[in-house]
Amino acid sequence: MAYKKDTTDLTEILLECMGSADPMLHMLEWLCDQLMEAEVSSQIGAEKNEQSTERKSYRSGYRPRRLDTRMGTMYLMVPKVRNGGYIPFFVTERKRSEAALIQVIQEAYIHGVSTRKIEKAAKKLGIENLSRSQVSEITKGLNEQAESFRNRSLEGTNYPVLWVDALYEKVRYSGRVMSMAILIVCGVNESGQREILAIEPMLEESSVTYTHLFKQLKERGLSGVELVVSDAHSGLVKAILESFPGAGWQRCKVHFMRNILAHVTHKDKETFAKLLKLIWQAPNKSAAEQQANVLSERYRNKYPKAIDILEEGLADSLTYYDFPSLDARKVSSTNMLERLNKEIRRRTKVIGIFPNQESYVRLVSIYLMEYSEDWSVGRAYLSQQSIAQIEPLVA
Numbered sequence: 001m002a003y004k005k006d007t008t009d010l011t012e013i014l015l016e017c018m019g020s021a022d023p024m025l026h027m028l029e030w031l032c033d034q035l036m037e038a039e040v041s042s043q044i045g046a047e048k049n050e051q052s053t054e055r056k057s058y059r060s061g062y063r064p065r066r067l068d069t070r071m072g073t074m075y076l077m078v079p080k081v082r083n084g085g086y087i088p089f090f091v092t093e094r095k096r097s098e099a100a101l102i103q104v105i106q107e108a109y110i111h112g113v114s115t116r117k118i119e120k121a122a123k124k125l126g127i128e129n130l131s132r133s134q135v136s137e138i139t140k141g142l143n144e145q146a147e148s149f150r151n152r153s154l155e156g157t158n159y160p161v162l163w164v165d166a167l168y169e170k171v172r173y174s175g176r177v178m179s180m181a182i183l184i185v186c187g188v189n190e191s192g193q194r195e196i197l198a199i200e201p202m203l204e205e206s207s208v209t210y211t212h213l214f215k216q217l218k219e220r221g222l223s224g225v226e227l228v229v230s231d232a233h234s235g236l237v238k239a240i241l242e243s244f245p246g247a248g249w250q251r252c253k254v255h256f257m258r259n260i261l262a263h264v265t266h267k268d269k270e271t272f273a274k275l276l277k278l279i280w281q282a283p284n285k286s287a288a289e290q291q292a293n294v295l296s297e298r299y300r301n302k303y304p305k306a307i308d309i310l311e312e313g314l315a316d317s318l319t320y321y322d323f324p325s326l327d328a329r330k331v332s333s334t335n336m337l338e339r340l341n342k343e344i345r346r347r348t349k350v351i352g353i354f355p356n357q358e359s360y361v362r363l364v365s366i367y368l369m370e371y372s373e374d375w376s377v378g379r380a381y382l383s384q385q386s387i388a389q390i391e392p393l394v395a
Helices: 010-018 023-044 096-110 116-124 132-150 207-219 234-243 253-261 266-280 285-299 304-317 335-348 357-377 384-388
Strands: 059-069 072-081 161-173 176-188 194-202 227-230 248-251
Touching: 010 023, 023 059, 023 072, 132 194, 132 357, 161 335, 161 357, 176 207, 176 335, 176 357, 194 207, 194 357, 207 234, 227 234, 234 248, 248 253, 248 304, 253 266, 253 304, 266 285, 266 304, 285 304, 335 357
Parallel strands: 161 227, 227 248
Antiparallel strands: 059 072, 161 176, 176 194
16 A cells, blocks of 8 residues: 655644644544544555555445543544444444443452453453442443443334344352343344344243243334244244234244254264255245255155254244345344354453343443444445335234
8 A cells, every 4th residue: 555645734733723612622533533544544455545456445435423532522434444344443442341341340359259360351451459339430320321222212113123042141140150141132123224122131031031021122112023033942932923923933044954953963964964055045935845855855764853853843944935025144044143142252251250140231231232333324234125025914
């Protein structure tokens, strides 16, 4: 990448800053603009409007983003990049999630969870000599943000497609360590944008707890659900069918394939898996069913359990064919949430064991708030046209 000669007149910039209402804030805003332009140019391999053979991507306008600093609030115009996106390094370094992570480590100390992993992370973040009052002060603001996000109104917007999945972490609860689930519900609105709709801790996975969750979502204004994508947990499926009568249920094809392949020997697994995947690559439901029949005839005697599972759950794994306008790759599985959960686990593994349920929910909520914000200004997950073509539920 060629570097242009810097002709910036710093004296002129300083005079401009001095003439503003808040000179220091104005200067910081100018500096942030320069840092973003330099970082984007480095990322894409070319300066703005530069013709370059080293170019890796292209700029695509700007998006506004609020940044709160100790000097005050700034509204930055963040450059957009076509492939891969762009978030300024000084924003990611100061995200709310960093404060939430620090707070969890602090609570871990207060509650006696002083493992070597936590100590190492705390020292790296410069955390020493903690008190309950310090923890309480930091926690208050994060709690308010997380609770506001989790309980916000969903009125006035339809969410035609939902994805439901659970995230598990080890949490101290009632004096013992247990694996606790947080159920995450993600929806796509009528514009095709993704939103995190629910983040709910669950002590047990049953139709009662799932039904209660969906009831809470409806009370907050959830409406217009046409398709729900999830795994085949019996309690979850029952709650979906009871809570959203008339909506389609898509069994996650990835979970389904794993269930089937668990009953195939290692020797035949690769060949069996290739034939199995062809079912969901078929151009229509009839062709998919025909491919399933071919597979069943070939392996029924050798792997009867695997074939029984395939035949029993096949219809539910092909529901997405009833929504031909939607991108089959995105509505045939919960891969989108699986990737999200994987990223959250990568960022929370430093904790090891959460000191309590509240810290677990708070940290996950703060992370998901940030993902939801990025989604709101990013490219639509499903096209608005494809959603508009979904046939409405029969009354």
